Amino acid sequence: MQISEGCDNGPRLADSIAQWSQWQLLxxxxxxxxxxxxxxxxxxxxxxxxxxxxxxxxxxxxVLENTGSLLLPFVHLxxxxxxxxxxxxxxxxxxxxxxxxxxxxxxxxxxxxxxxVGSAVFSELPSLKTMRNASLGSGTISFHHAPIFGLICGTxxxxxxxxxxxxxxITMRDVISAATRLNLIGPLGAAVLQHQLAPNxxxxxxxxxxxxxxxxxxxxxxLDTVQGCHGYLxxxxxxx
Amino acid sequence: xxxEQEDKEMEMGSIVVxxxxxxxxxxxxxxxxxxKFIIPKKVGSSRTDVVWVYALNYGGGIxxxxxxxxxxSVGDCCTMVLTTQGSTKVYxxxxxxxxxxxxxxxxxxxxxxxxxxxxxxxFSTARYYQKQVFNVSSxxxxxxxxxxxxxxxxxGEKWDxxxxxxxxxxxxxxxxxxxxxxxxxxxxxxGCIHELVQDYQVIAxxxxxxxxxxxxxxxxxxxxxxxxxxxxxxxxxxxSHKRNEAGYFxxxxxxxxxxxxxxxxxxxxxxxxxxxxxxxxxxILWASSRLEIMELVLSSCLLRTIVF
Numbered sequence: 001m002q003i004s005e006g007c008d009n010g011p012r013l014a015d016s017i018a019q020w021s022q023w024q025l026l027x028x029x030x031x032x033x034x035x036x037x038x039x040x041x042x043x044x045x046x047x048x049x050x051x052x053x054x055x056x057x058x059x060x061x062x063v064l065e066n067t068g069s070l071l072l073p074f075v076h077l078x079x080x081x082x083x084x085x086x087x088x089x090x091x092x093x094x095x096x097x098x099x100x101x102x103x104x105x106x107x108x109x110x111x112x113x114x115x116x117v118g119s120a121v122f123s124e125l126p127s128l129k130t131m132r133n134a135s136l137g138s139g140t141i142s143f144h145h146a147p148i149f150g151l152i153c154g155t156x157x158x159x160x161x162x163x164x165x166x167x168x169x170i171t172m173r174d175v176i177s178a179a180t181r182l183n184l185i186g187p188l189g190a191a192v193l194q195h196q197l198a199p200n201x202x203x204x205x206x207x208x209x210x211x212x213x214x215x216x217x218x219x220x221x222x223l224d225t226v227q228g229c230h231g232y233l234x235x236x237x238x239x240x
Numbered sequence: 241x242x243x244e245q246e247d248k249e250m251e252m253g254s255i256v257v258x259x260x261x262x263x264x265x266x267x268x269x270x271x272x273x274x275x276k277f278i279i280p281k282k283v284g285s286s287r288t289d290v291v292w293v294y295a296l297n298y299g300g301g302i303x304x305x306x307x308x309x310x311x312x313s314v315g316d317c318c319t320m321v322l323t324t325q326g327s328t329k330v331y332x333x334x335x336x337x338x339x340x341x342x343x344x345x346x347x348x349x350x351x352x353x354x355x356x357x358x359x360x361x362x363f364s365t366a367r368y369y370q371k372q373v374f375n376v377s378s379x380x381x382x383x384x385x386x387x388x389x390x391x392x393x394x395x396g397e398k399w400d401x402x403x404x405x406x407x408x409x410x411x412x413x414x415x416x417x418x419x420x421x422x423x424x425x426x427x428x429x430x431g432c433i434h435e436l437v438q439d440y441q442v443i444a445x446x447x448x449x450x451x452x453x454x455x456x457x458x459x460x461x462x463x464x465x466x467x468x469x470x471x472x473x474x475x476x477x478x479x480s481h482k483r484n485e486a487g488y489f490x491x492x493x494x495x496x497x498x499x500x501x502x503x504x505x506x507x508x509x510x511x512x513x514x515x516x517x518x519x520x521x522x523x524i525l526w527a528s529s530r531l532e533i534m535e536l537v538l539s540s541c542l543l544r545t546i547v548f
Contacts, residue, residue, distance in 0.1 A: 047471060048493070058435065092416075093417060096420045099500060100500050101501055217422035219426075220436050221423055222440060225498050226498075231498075232472055234469065
């Protein structure tokens with residue numbers, strides 16, 4: 001049997017390289033500014049809604065639940081159709097859907113950073129840079145996080161379910177990171193918690209994945225209110 | 241929303257308000273069972289140009305499987321208020337049927353529509369779906385109060401219903417979405433609703449849109465900021481253990497409120513979670529009666545002290 005090295009290794013090599021890119025996208029080392037946001041945790045602590053480890057765990061689950069119900073549709077649709085028109089449409093709808101000012105601003109700041117970093121880092125995918133430049137000029141695109149995350153995942157070759165799972169992953173990663181910086185939990189405890197919550201996050205993903213934006217909804221009204229209170233905090237560590 | 245035929249079957253009420261002789265007047269009013277409109281002639285000061293509409297459901301509530309559609313049109317420069325005579329009770333679901341209440345409203349240029357009903361109370365196992373769609377012009381004004389209580393307190397029902405979904409969508413003239421908000425509390429999907437809402441008994445959303453409401457928007461923003469800043473402590477560091485040992489007992493705030501600006505800075509939405517019992521409806525902090533809200537809004541000046 002002849003082994004032709006060239007064409008046989010081609011696709012496998014491409015897949016392997018793609019995995020490096022996918023892991024980099026989820027790595028907290030990527031400078032996207034995710035750590036400026038506490039997802040309402042700081043406000044929850046200051047209003048005594050979270051004051052012990054059980055309440056912290058419950059809080060994180062609620063954040064994940066609301067992420068699933070409200071934001072996964074945007075990640076899903078952007079990842080299956082990583083095109084300019086789809087992205088712009090989703091961005092516009094999400095801007096009207098994120099009625100909470102604090103969450104909306106956080107989404108815009110994270111999305112802008114992610115698009116800037118993504119288009120610079122994954123330079124072998126010129127579409128990202130092209131789309132970014134086309135949108136900066138227009139002034140009507142807000143650069144919301146969820147659609148951009150889906151867009152980049154789709155462009156990197158992740159399928160829709162993996163893209164949505166990835167979004168749940170980084171959300172959980174960022175809330176838990178915020179918890180350690182707020183001194184609610186130590187680094188080892190945080191890692192243990194992150195692993196414990198993986199099945200919860202997966203179950204939430206199963207429940208809310210692959211939905212249309214028309215179905216996007218809030219399921220945690222108290223969380224939404226708490227997140228909106230961030231601006232009233234006297235002293236704060238996070239921007240949201 | 242379904243085809244025209246479905247719409248016709250579901251349409252239980254419609255009202256059109258236009259200027260007649262310089263005053264907001266009802267030029268068309270239709271309602272059929274189970275909906276009834278009451279339009280009193282004299283409400284509030286005669287100086288204010290406004291049409292007040294009370295919407296009632298025969299039987300005092302929404303029965304399992306009811307599908308109700310009401311359409312409203314508020315002409316240019318007109319003012320209309322839509323309210324209720326008592327809280328909207330949603331009775332228990334029979335055979336897993338969902339009750340639906342749909343509202344479509346068109347608000348003209350420089351017009352004001354205020355939807356300020358009593359809260360919705362879903363009984364145990366109730367399934368309720370509410371959708372309100374507003375088509376507005378760039379200078380339309382809109383007040384929407386959308387609120388729900390935890391249930392029948394006397395019967396010990398707290399967040400015991402099966403489904404509550406409330407949708408409020410606002411579109412501009414060109415069809416562009418301005419505000420898309422859906423809240424969904426579904427026992428089957430999220431398990432114990434009580435856990436998501438904790439000890440709060442009321443959830444309310446108040447939306448203020450439009451140039452005529454600028455003064456009220458500013459007032460509300462300042463008021464909420466003032467109340468919440470007081471409630472929020474300084475950061476305390478590590479969790480629970482130290483507190484428990486020292487014997488602290490720190491309670492959660494009885495009211496959680498946040499006020500957001502959206503759109504092109506001409507609108508404000510307010511989310512409230514009130515811990516009060518349903519017997520006192522003092523959830524709306526800045527007016528103890530609907531009349532006060534409207535007088536405040538219409539005359540754009542402070543008539544009464546805003547009382548908490």
